[in-house]
Amino acid sequence: MRKKKFTKPSVPRVRRQKEPLPWKFCLATILCAAFVAAGFFFAAQQHFYSMDYGIENSRLRSQIEDLKSRNRRLKLKKEVALSPYEIKQAAMKLGLRGTTVHNLQPLGELQESMLAAVDEHDAEEAAPVRTVIRQDEKPKTPAAAVVAEKPRVVKTVKTAPSKASEPSDAKEKESAKSTRSRIIDEAARR
Amino acid sequence: MRTAFLRYMFIVAFLILWIGVIGARLVHLQITQADWLRSQAESNQKTEHKSKMLRGTIFDSTGRVLAMSVRANSLFADPKMIEDAEDVAKKLGKVLKIDSRELAAQLRDGRENGRRFVWIARKLDEETFRAVNKAFADDPEKQSSNVAHPGLGWRKEQKREYPYGQLASHVIGFSNADDKGQAGIELSQEDVLKGEIVKKIRQRDRLGRVYDETGAEREPPKDIYLTINHSIQFKTEEALAAGVKAANAKSGKAIVLDPKTGEILAMANYPTFDPNEYSSVDPDNWRNRAVQDNFSPGSVMKMVTYGAALETGRIEPDAFVNCGDGRLTVGGYTFSDSHAIGSVSYTKAFAQSSNVGAIRTAQKLGQDDFYEYVRKFGFGKKTGIELPAEADGLLSGPDRWGGMTLASMSIGYEIGVTSLQTAVAFATIANDGVKVQPHILKEIRQSDGKPVSAVKPITERVVSEQTARELRRMLREVVLNGTAKQAQLHGYSSAGKTGTAWKYDPQLGRINREKYISSFVGFAPANDPRVVIAITIDEPRGGLRYGGQVAAPVFKQIAQQVLPELKVLRDGTVPENVPLFDDPSDAPVFAVTESEAPVREEEKAVEDAPEQKKADDAENGRKPEKQLKKESDPEKTAARRPKEKALSEKDKT
Numbered sequence: 001m002r003k004k005k006f007t008k009p010s011v012p013r014v015r016r017q018k019e020p021l022p023w024k025f026c027l028a029t030i031l032c033a034a035f036v037a038a039g040f041f042f043a044a045q046q047h048f049y050s051m052d053y054g055i056e057n058s059r060l061r062s063q064i065e066d067l068k069s070r071n072r073r074l075k076l077k078k079e080v081a082l083s084p085y086e087i088k089q090a091a092m093k094l095g096l097r098g099t100t101v102h103n104l105q106p107l108g109e110l111q112e113s114m115l116a117a118v119d120e121h122d123a124e125e126a127a128p129v130r131t132v133i134r135q136d137e138k139p140k141t142p143a144a145a146v147v148a149e150k151p152r153v154v155k156t157v158k159t160a161p162s163k164a165s166e167p168s169d170a171k172e173k174e175s176a177k178s179t180r181s182r183i184i185d186e187a188a189r190r
Numbered sequence: 191m192r193t194a195f196l197r198y199m200f201i202v203a204f205l206i207l208w209i210g211v212i213g214a215r216l217v218h219l220q221i222t223q224a225d226w227l228r229s230q231a232e233s234n235q236k237t238e239h240k241s242k243m244l245r246g247t248i249f250d251s252t253g254r255v256l257a258m259s260v261r262a263n264s265l266f267a268d269p270k271m272i273e274d275a276e277d278v279a280k281k282l283g284k285v286l287k288i289d290s291r292e293l294a295a296q297l298r299d300g301r302e303n304g305r306r307f308v309w310i311a312r313k314l315d316e317e318t319f320r321a322v323n324k325a326f327a328d329d330p331e332k333q334s335s336n337v338a339h340p341g342l343g344w345r346k347e348q349k350r351e352y353p354y355g356q357l358a359s360h361v362i363g364f365s366n367a368d369d370k371g372q373a374g375i376e377l378s379q380e381d382v383l384k385g386e387i388v389k390k391i392r393q394r395d396r397l398g399r400v401y402d403e404t405g406a407e408r409e410p411p412k413d414i415y416l417t418i419n420h421s422i423q424f425k426t427e428e429a430l431a432a433g434v435k436a437a438n439a440k441s442g443k444a445i446v447l448d449p450k451t452g453e454i455l456a457m458a459n460y461p462t463f464d465p466n467e468y469s470s471v472d473p474d475n476w477r478n479r480a481v482q483d484n485f486s487p488g489s490v491m492k493m494v495t496y497g498a499a500l501e502t503g504r505i506e507p508d509a510f511v512n513c514g515d516g517r518l519t520v521g522g523y524t525f526s527d528s529h530a531i532g533s534v535s536y537t538k539a540f541a542q543s544s545n546v547g548a549i550r551t552a553q554k555l556g557q558d559d560f561y562e563y564v565r566k567f568g569f570g571k572k573t574g575i576e577l578p579a580e581a582d583g584l585l586s587g588p589d590r591w592g593g594m595t596l597a598s599m600s601i602g603y604e605i606g607v608t609s610l611q612t613a614v615a616f617a618t619i620a621n622d623g624v625k626v627q628p629h630i631l632k633e634i635r636q637s638d639g640k641p642v643s644a645v646k647p648i649t650e651r652v653v654s655e656q657t658a659r660e661l662r663r664m665l666r667e668v669v670l671n672g673t674a675k676q677a678q679l680h681g682y683s684s685a686g687k688t689g690t691a692w693k694y695d696p697q698l699g700r701i702n703r704e705k706y707i708s709s710f711v712g713f714a715p716a717n718d719p720r721v722v723i724a725i726t727i728d729e730p731r732g733g734l735r736y737g738g739q740v741a742a743p744v745f746k747q748i749a750q751q752v753l754p755e756l757k758v759l760r761d762g763t764v765p766e767n768v769p770l771f772d773d774p775s776d777a778p779v780f781a782v783t784e785s786e787a788p789v790r791e792e793e794k795a796v797e798d799a800p801e802q803k804k805a806d807d808a809e810n811g812r813k814p815e816k817q818l819k820k821e822s823d824p825e826k827t828a829a830r831r832p833k834e835k836a837l838s839e840k841d842k843t
Binding site: 051073076085 | 244254255260316351353356357392393395399401403420
């Protein structure tokens with residue numbers, strides 16, 4: 001018996017025809033990959049930058065605090081130096097005296113001496129004031145008139161009330177002291 | 191084939207197991223241990239930083255710093271980490287100038303007891319801070335902000351500094367080591383001044399550098415501007431100190447007040463203290479006596495008596511009051527004047543400080559009206575000033591008054607007042623009868639200088655303008671011809687009232703005739719007052735003890751310096767001791783013609799007399815012998831009569 005030879009029918013191998021990758025696809029992939037990678041790098045860079053900035057920021061902040069603190073200390077030192085007690089001590093060391101009622105030169109004296117100086121050097125300047133005095137006061141006694149010529153009287157006359165010579169109380173007539181108080185009273189009433 | 195399959199499955203199982211184990215571990219880490227891990231990570235990376243904001247600054251009205259906080263460094267130790275305690279203590283002792291043996295013992299003790307934190311020195315200044323760092327540095331030339339020794343470290347704190355030292359110390363007060371106000375404005379304005387604690391989360395990198403900081407923003411504390419003027423305050427303190435020393439007194443207080451605005455320009459107490467070293471001072475000196483202490487005002491109170499009577503139309507300044515023989519018995523007690531002045535005008539009775547005149551005036555007024563005006567003038571209640579522990583004063587209602595209470599009260603006994611209350615009462619008259627609530631706080635500002643709030647004082651009319659004017663004239667007469675001649679100013683008119691009262695002695699249980707409180711409250715210029723000055727001298731022990739002798743000169747010294755500083759124009763009063771005319775006959779009728787003996791010479795003359803006579807005569811030292819008999823002060827006559835029944839303040843107040 002003849003052996004039947006069974007042979008497998010040869011199936012022709014079907015090979016799928018590979019199409020070459022489209023270059024556009026490759027390019028897009030590469031671009032995306034590059035973009036993602038760049039993004040990562042960028043993010044990392046930003047992160048490290050922010051860390052650096054943060055560190056720098058913190059350093060500057062503490063520096064500001066230190067400077068503010070130093071500024072306050074300097075302000076304080078300035079105030080200490082300006083303290084009246086410090087100034088007084090420094091003045092005492094220089095030989096100056098403290099101000100008391102007894103060694104305080106009254107403003108009145110100062111102005112009187114200044115007026116006297118004006119009188120000596122520039123009598124004309126004081127003259128208009130004297131005119132006003134005469135009009136206001138009309139001094140009755142010759143002595144008062146003479147005194148009114150002196151510029152030193154200006155201060156008194158200017159502030160004395162115009163009705164000063166009118167007596168209001170019989171007792172007050174007796175003493176000039178009472179007269180003075182009455183004048184001031186008159187001024188207060190006005 | 192099978193072998194290959196088995197191998198394949200084995201690998202797959204291994205991978206599954208591997209992934210499973212990893213998964214399980216991840217679940218374990220991220221779910222069950224998540225919190226612990228997170229906290230561990232945060233503790234490595236994040237640190238919490240607490241700091242206290244600097245306390246607000248206190249300024250005077252001109253913007254000068256009266257109190258300011260600065261950062262300071264405090265040195266601490268972790269004794270457990272310090273092995274060479276002796277060596278460390280030796281180095282620190284040298285720099286900090288402390289006992290090194292004591293410090294070494296402290297460190298050893300801390301180490302033995304397992305303590306991890308011990309203060310070594312607190313609130314050190316910058317120089318000491320650097321010196322400590324330098325002492326432990328490897329390279330002494332290199333500046334370091336840390337102590338180069340294990341177990342030693344710095345902690346930032348704040349230190350309260352008072353650059354002007356004792357200036358206005360009783361007003362400003364002080365704050366303690368924990369930056370909490372303990373007295374004065376520091377205490378009363380604690381809520382405004384205190385700095386909040388700020389928490390910040392700091393993130394650190396592996397090298398420990400801070401790269402991020404987050405935290406809630408807090409409002410910084412505010413700054414306070416006072417009405418105090420540092421220059422006026424200084425002058426007031428100087429004058430008061432001189433006055434207290436001259437009178438050999440126990441203490442003194444002075445207030446300078448602007449009557450129109452109610453602003454306190456100066457408030458001084460003597461003895462005083464330096465708030466930078468408050469702990470080294472007797473705590474009794476911390477008290478602001480000007481607002482916290484009550485005292486019997488004495489004749490100063492007569493201003494209220496006459497003011498109320500004028501306002502209600504019961505008296506006229508130029509009408510006559512019969513003071514008789516200078517004695518008046520009311521409720522079983524005989525009140526007396528120093529001498530019989532007979533029938534005089536109310537103005538003169540007031541100027542001569544006649545007790546009988548004042549009592550008769552009060553009797554005309556009646557209990558209810560008198561009490562009403564005492565209250566209206568601000569006695570018996572707080573003024574409302576922004577200072578802590580202000581006293582109300584002691585004033586009982588008419589329903590609790592005894593038979594002589596009205597009489598006593600009209601001359602300033604059986605009533606307790608504060609210096610501030612007397613200043614406010616006189617300021618009311620100086621301000622044409624309108625009482626302005628006194629205040630010491632001018633403005634509150636944010637740290638950047640923006641105003642937050644300004645104080646608006648409450649005003650109240652107490653007496654009419656006419657009454658105020660008349661009363662000013664009467665007060666002027668006190669200075670010109672009454673008991674306060676030493677309050678006369680050079681170039682300015684002044685007005686005021688003296689007062690001298692016996693003090694209540696708790697040990698005796700009654701008033702002590704050896705102890706006085708002398709006061710003078712006045713204002714200047716008399717016609718348009720710009721300042722009211724209240725001076726109180728407690729227990730003058732020298733020969734001079736009356737208000738006109740010990741308090742009025744202080745008033746003069748303050749007013750004389752303050753008025754030009756406030757740019758107040760002279761109102762032309764001729765100075766007493768500066769004759770304008772060489773020959774008095776040359777003077778016009780309105781000028782001063784008589785020249786009085788200088789005050790100093792009179793005082794010198796008084797010193798030669800026996801002590802009792804000295805004190806008595808001093809009041810009238812400038813007057814001739816004849817006048818002495820006529821015009822001596824009623825206060826001292828009472829002092830001459832020890833047998834008379836004493837006014838017990840215990841009963842009164």
